[in-house]
Amino acid sequence: xxxxxxxxxxxxxxxxxxxxxxxxxxxxxxxxxxxxxxxxxxxxxxxxxxxxxxxxxxxxxxxxxxxxxxxxxxxxxxxxxxxxxxxxxxxxxxxxxxxxxxxxxxx
Amino acid sequence: xxxxxxxxxxxxxxxxxxxxxxxxxxxxxxxxxxxxxxxxxxxxxxxxxxxxxxxxxxxxxxxxxxxxxxxxxxxxxxxxxxxxxxxxxxxxxxxxxxxxxxxxxxxxxxxxxxx
Numbered sequence: 001x002x003x004x005x006x007x008x009x010x011x012x013x014x015x016x017x018x019x020x021x022x023x024x025x026x027x028x029x030x031x032x033x034x035x036x037x038x039x040x041x042x043x044x045x046x047x048x049x050x051x052x053x054x055x056x057x058x059x060x061x062x063x064x065x066x067x068x069x070x071x072x073x074x075x076x077x078x079x080x081x082x083x084x085x086x087x088x089x090x091x092x093x094x095x096x097x098x099x100x101x102x103x104x105x106x107x
Numbered sequence: 108x109x110x111x112x113x114x115x116x117x118x119x120x121x122x123x124x125x126x127x128x129x130x131x132x133x134x135x136x137x138x139x140x141x142x143x144x145x146x147x148x149x150x151x152x153x154x155x156x157x158x159x160x161x162x163x164x165x166x167x168x169x170x171x172x173x174x175x176x177x178x179x180x181x182x183x184x185x186x187x188x189x190x191x192x193x194x195x196x197x198x199x200x201x202x203x204x205x206x207x208x209x210x211x212x213x214x215x216x217x218x219x220x221x222x
Contacts, residue, residue: 042215043198097150
C-alpha cells in the first residue's frame with residue numbers, strides 16, 4: 001500500500017461542475033502540498049497546508065491532520081483546469097507523492 | 108512558479124553518452140530538489156541540495172547519477188552512460204528554506220530521451 005493514496009485516479013467532469021480530489025496518507029507529516037501538472041508541461045505548486053483550509057480563486061484545499069486526509073476542491077470547473085493533480089507530503093525530511101489524479105473538464 | 112529555470116527543456120542522448128541537466132533556482136533560494144517522473148508514473152524524489160552540500164540523496168540511483176549545487180551557478184544533475192531506462196522528465200524545485208514546510212517552486216522540467 002502506498003503511503004500517499006489519491007482518489008479518484010481519473011475524473012471527467014462537465015464544465016461548471018464542482019470537483020473534489022482526495023488524498024489520504026499513512027505517515028506523520030509536517031506539510032502537504034497540492035501540485036498541478038499540465039500535459040507535457042511543468043508543475044505548479046497550488047497549495048501548501050499544515051492545517052485547516054486555504055482558498056485561492058476557485059481552488060480550495062483542506063486538511064484534517066487527525067484523519068490524515070486532504071481534499072482539493074475546484075468550484076465552477078473549466079476546461080483549462082484539465083491537468084494532473086498531485087498530492088505530496090513531507091514526512092521525516094522526505095517527500096512522498098501520490099500517483100496523481102487526471103482531471104478532464106469537458107466544455 | 109516564476110523563476111526556476113531548467114535547461115535544456117528537451118534532451119536527446121544516445122545510450123552511453125552523458126546527460127547534464129541544469130537548474131537555476133529562484134533568486135535567493137538556497138535549497139534545490141530534483142525529482143524524476145518516469146513515463147506514466149508519479150514523481151519520485153531524487154536528491155535535496157543546499158548550496159555546496161548534498162543534504163539527502165536517498166532517492167538517487169547509486170551508480171551513474173550525481174548532483175551538485177555549487178556556490179555560484181546552477182544546480183547540475185549529471186547522468187553518466189545513459190541507458191534507455193533513464194528516459195524521463197526531470198524536475199527541479201527550489202525553496203528559500205529547507206524542507207517542504209515552505210513553498211516550493213518548480214521548473215518546467217527537462218525531458219530526457221535516450222535513443
